[in-house]
Amino acid sequence: xxxxxxxxxxxxxxxxxxxxxxxxxxxxxxxxxxxxxxxxxxxxxxxxxxxxxxxxxxxxxxxxxxxxxxxxxxxxxxxxxxxxxxxxxxxxxxxxxxxxxxxxxxxxxxxxxxxxxxxxxxxxxxxxxxxxxxxxxxxxxxxxxxxxxxxxxxxxxxxxxxxxxxxxxxxxxxxxxxxxxxxxxxxxxxxxxxxxxxxxxxxxxxxxxxxxxxxxxxxxxxxxxxxxxxxxxxxxxxxxxxxxxxxxxxxxxxxxxxxxxxxxxxxxxxxxxxxxxxxxxxxxxxxxxxxxxxxxxxxxxxxxxxxxxxxxxxxxxxxxxxxxxxxxxxxxxxxxxxxxxxxxxxxxxxxxxxxxxxxxxxxxxxxxxxxxxxxxxxxxxxxxxxxxxxxxxxxxxxxxxxxxxxxxxxxxxxxxxxxxxxxxxxxxxxxxxxxxxxxxxxxxxxxxxxxxxxxxxxxxxxxxxxxxxxxxxxxxxxx
Amino acid sequence: xxxxxxxxxxxxxxxxxxxxxxxxxxxxxxxxxxxxxxxxxxxxxxxxxxxxxxxxxxxxxxxxxxxxxxxxxxxxxxxxxxxxxxxxxxxxxxxxxxxxxxxxxxxxxxxxxxxxxxxxxxxxxxxxxxxxxxxxxxxxxxxxxxxxxxxxxxxxxxxxxxxxxxxxxxxxxxxxxxxxxxxxxxxxxxxxxxxxxxxxxxxxxxxxxxxxxxxxxxxxxxxxxxxxxxxxxxxxxxxxxxxxxxxxxxxxxxxxxxxxxxxxxxxxxxxxxxxxxxxxxxxxxxxxxxxxxxxxxxxxxxxxxxxxxxxxxxxxxxxxxxxxxxxxxxxxxxxxxxxxxxxxxxxxxxxxxxxxxxxxxxxxxxxxxxxxxxxxxxxxxxxxxxxxxxxxxxxxxxxxxxxxxxxxxxxxxxxxxxxxxxxxxxxxxxxxxxxxxxxxxxxxxxxxxxxxxxxxxxxxxxxxxxxxxxxxxxxxxxxxx
Ligand SMILES: [Zn+2]
Numbered sequence: 001x002x003x004x005x006x007x008x009x010x011x012x013x014x015x016x017x018x019x020x021x022x023x024x025x026x027x028x029x030x031x032x033x034x035x036x037x038x039x040x041x042x043x044x045x046x047x048x049x050x051x052x053x054x055x056x057x058x059x060x061x062x063x064x065x066x067x068x069x070x071x072x073x074x075x076x077x078x079x080x081x082x083x084x085x086x087x088x089x090x091x092x093x094x095x096x097x098x099x100x101x102x103x104x105x106x107x108x109x110x111x112x113x114x115x116x117x118x119x120x121x122x123x124x125x126x127x128x129x130x131x132x133x134x135x136x137x138x139x140x141x142x143x144x145x146x147x148x149x150x151x152x153x154x155x156x157x158x159x160x161x162x163x164x165x166x167x168x169x170x171x172x173x174x175x176x177x178x179x180x181x182x183x184x185x186x187x188x189x190x191x192x193x194x195x196x197x198x199x200x201x202x203x204x205x206x207x208x209x210x211x212x213x214x215x216x217x218x219x220x221x222x223x224x225x226x227x228x229x230x231x232x233x234x235x236x237x238x239x240x241x242x243x244x245x246x247x248x249x250x251x252x253x254x255x256x257x258x259x260x261x262x263x264x265x266x267x268x269x270x271x272x273x274x275x276x277x278x279x280x281x282x283x284x285x286x287x288x289x290x291x292x293x294x295x296x297x298x299x300x301x302x303x304x305x306x307x308x309x310x311x312x313x314x315x316x317x318x319x320x321x322x323x324x325x326x327x328x329x330x331x332x333x334x335x336x337x338x339x340x341x342x343x344x345x346x347x348x349x350x351x352x353x354x355x356x357x358x359x360x361x362x363x364x365x366x367x368x369x370x371x372x373x374x375x376x377x378x379x380x381x382x383x384x385x386x387x388x389x390x391x392x393x394x395x396x397x398x399x400x401x402x403x404x405x406x407x408x409x410x411x412x413x414x415x416x417x418x419x420x421x422x423x424x425x426x427x428x429x430x431x432x433x434x435x436x437x438x439x440x441x442x443x444x445x446x447x448x449x450x451x452x453x454x455x456x457x458x459x460x461x462x463x464x465x466x467x468x469x470x471x472x473x474x475x476x477x478x479x
Numbered sequence: 480x481x482x483x484x485x486x487x488x489x490x491x492x493x494x495x496x497x498x499x500x501x502x503x504x505x506x507x508x509x510x511x512x513x514x515x516x517x518x519x520x521x522x523x524x525x526x527x528x529x530x531x532x533x534x535x536x537x538x539x540x541x542x543x544x545x546x547x548x549x550x551x552x553x554x555x556x557x558x559x560x561x562x563x564x565x566x567x568x569x570x571x572x573x574x575x576x577x578x579x580x581x582x583x584x585x586x587x588x589x590x591x592x593x594x595x596x597x598x599x600x601x602x603x604x605x606x607x608x609x610x611x612x613x614x615x616x617x618x619x620x621x622x623x624x625x626x627x628x629x630x631x632x633x634x635x636x637x638x639x640x641x642x643x644x645x646x647x648x649x650x651x652x653x654x655x656x657x658x659x660x661x662x663x664x665x666x667x668x669x670x671x672x673x674x675x676x677x678x679x680x681x682x683x684x685x686x687x688x689x690x691x692x693x694x695x696x697x698x699x700x701x702x703x704x705x706x707x708x709x710x711x712x713x714x715x716x717x718x719x720x721x722x723x724x725x726x727x728x729x730x731x732x733x734x735x736x737x738x739x740x741x742x743x744x745x746x747x748x749x750x751x752x753x754x755x756x757x758x759x760x761x762x763x764x765x766x767x768x769x770x771x772x773x774x775x776x777x778x779x780x781x782x783x784x785x786x787x788x789x790x791x792x793x794x795x796x797x798x799x800x801x802x803x804x805x806x807x808x809x810x811x812x813x814x815x816x817x818x819x820x821x822x823x824x825x826x827x828x829x830x831x832x833x834x835x836x837x838x839x840x841x842x843x844x845x846x847x848x849x850x851x852x853x854x855x856x857x858x859x860x861x862x863x864x865x866x867x868x869x870x871x872x873x874x875x876x877x878x879x880x881x882x883x884x885x886x887x888x889x890x891x892x893x894x895x896x897x898x899x900x901x902x903x904x905x906x907x908x909x910x911x912x913x914x915x916x917x918x919x920x921x922x923x924x925x926x927x928x929x930x931x932x933x934x935x936x937x938x939x940x941x942x943x944x945x946x947x948x949x950x951x952x953x954x955x956x957x958x959x960x
Binding site: 067068069075077082085088089091186187188189190191193194195221222223224225303304306307309310311313315316317325326330350353354355356358362366 | 518521522523524525526527528529530557559561563566567568569617618623625627752753754755756757759760761762
């Protein structure tokens, strides 16, 4: 029976007997312990609890990105400044998973404070890509993506500010879903850029993404940005969708982007052909906004981040360096506590928010963000979905991308969904040279169920799956 | 001639049950440090603010009472700066679009109609409190302690236009504002406890020379008296500088309570860049006309309206109306007494002098006093029917308060009726004249002051109960006959 647990979807795992569930927990726990030294996907591994709680996800193991709080665990955000911070409360998503009986087995690695696209920016060492240990897993939810891709947990939660769930999902060959902004509570997610952050699941199939989403979504009295009544979460299963007649927009400017790897492009075009064969109405549309998205994002996100990260001063919690006076203390605390990428973004954000430059940069970025949203909504008014490669490249080697600007361009296809608050999902298609490739489907805001239903149909056209679940690399099949 | 130009920025703590953005209780005064806190108000990672709807209601009440235009859509913004009493590293406030703008508070000052315009009212959260060792501030302290209980307590900031033209007027404005906030039941108004705080901007214009000083901000004023004192100090300081031709720096000064003077805190150049930007964790606040209308309908009568009505309806002087009208309980007591006695002027006199004196002397609030309009009604009747003198009535007053008994009963029990019997008074006067012929002689020789001796004699024998007017009349008649 044992190895078969990797072939079960979450709904199936939750229906096992109590004894089998205990086996499931030991099975995954053993795998985490056995493989983590190679992958460095986990920053904290938790013991299996003595008793199981009942509920729709009873006994299903999972992992949390280490910027989501779970009482009693450390929440480090992969930063030295919080390396010994103990979560004093449960994030809303954590509480909801706990209430349905899911079992937290560990906290996963990330780029420090979720600022990065490779998990190389973790203060505690990079996570390795399970398909090729010399390559990055993407990021910032690289630990969660790698953990799910290697079959260490059936699902993990990540956070997505500019693609941080979808891009590592694409690089690791799993499903990564960013819900519409406002559907999943952020309470207990350590804020990076509050108006863009959204928690989402990393899973091995769309069905599992839906199962997790259903559990964690819904209005939260502790998060004023969550919405009510926009979506019906009572459905047991995803509604059936038909690819036939679906209007799918392909952004031609995305395909013309000079940074797009030819191999990714050809896989993507092959997939479009399969869609067309199934009757989807595929059309190429010039979005016209793609050249603005990265700049807009890097004005807004660091601005918010510079403010969100002000609380890490070492006064109430976090690491503190002994100093002569208060000013020196917070300078030293923040200087030794934050890594270079975090400092870069804090400086950038402090600059764009300063009174002398606010109008020139931040205020204009807010305007352009609105313009980008309007354009996306316009395209989504005429089409059901927008489809593009999730990332322009295949997962690179560690240290391959040196300059920040090329690094930031890895998110060019994923950022629009964050700026517009629309839902988007990355699913794996047939790999290239043994490396995963992901495509991203983006839908109308709050049309998350339609998005998931359609993505589920698309999975059937992908060679990355085996029995409905994304394949796990041979290397990790047996302990 | 020097003209004084003053504008105020007032922070009022709202007396809601819970804090502005979390469910911790808001009344934290003198509670054990760092016990009324939670992940939200201590800025733990991942915690988010949720707006307390009562805060909005209270802010709208204040805005309506101060005749402001309500912005049906207002926004929250972050004001960023580092300080240990500010756990998030930013304060949530309303910078770009406040909840209310363009109001005024009108009042009478030295007989003139005065109107101080309100520039804006916005909602924000309070910071914590610090104690520094061996220094007044964090710089130079050998150690500092922080108490986060006050973090997130809701405030409204009320900003006036520079329409106030004297320190005394500033104080009156503050007192009327306090009375207004109290009447609305949205702020305790205790400056001493920090529930109401005042920062003042002052500049002086030399009208003859056409010169204007820089604007100086005075912070840390913690009583109504000091509003006046600090501004008086500052006015003199600036005028002296103008006269001697020295510079008045554009700076922030703090009122030093112990030294009774203002001290420079920081210059304009040292001010923070607060990097304001829209608070992404809170959606814009959207109110409906109906919501505002409902609050407007339920507004209580405000002190200024009441003062004007008391003058109009009862014909009492402006000063009396101001004293009575500033307090809802006192003025409604006055109105009950005025109505049941039909003597508003007397009612006002007795309440303003005798009753307030007893309240202050005994430290018992009005609602605990065992007397009501009936006591005044009977007291005034006894006076009118000359059954007691004013002097006796004043003796009766504290007895009424001690016992709660009605004045006629006390008069009977203690034999305090006035003696109006002329025959009886004549007998006493004649006896006194017989026993002191020398005094009679003196009077008749022109020393009219001796009359007091005979009046005193009657009062002594009647234990003060003789009708004073009758005694005077009889003594004079007999001495002159
Ligand atoms: Zn609190």
